Amino acid sequence: MQRWGILMSMIFDIMKEEHERLIDVIDLYESAIAKEIEGSPRPKRIGNKYYLYFEKRKGPKVFYYYVGNIESEKAIAAYKSLENRKKYQALLKQAKANLKDVKRVFRGKI
DSSP states (O other), rough: OHHHHHHHHHHHHHHHHHHHHHHHHHHHHHHHHSSSSSEEEEEEEEEEEEEEEEEEEETTTEEEEEEEESSHHHHHHHHHHHHHHHHHHHHHHHHHHHHHHHHHHTTTTT
16 A cells, blocks of 8 residues: 555656646747737738738737838748747647646646
């Protein structure tokens, strides 16, 4: 019987470490998401050239922010930032799901 108690204590410690790690990871992903560009890219044709704008909703209103010519380095960097944001959002979603599973194991003991 004593082995069972030691085993449960080890599992509890491991799960507690995992809980703390996931909280740190979630904070890291949220800060990384905040650094990236927010909005939806909207290329617009003006004359014979294409320009990149980012569309962002604030309440009921939609705002457009000019980035630059669609082939400029700023536009390419904006697309990369958008890809990074999507990647971090997917990782954040997975980390939150894992945290939910860890909390379920604890059943309110932490």
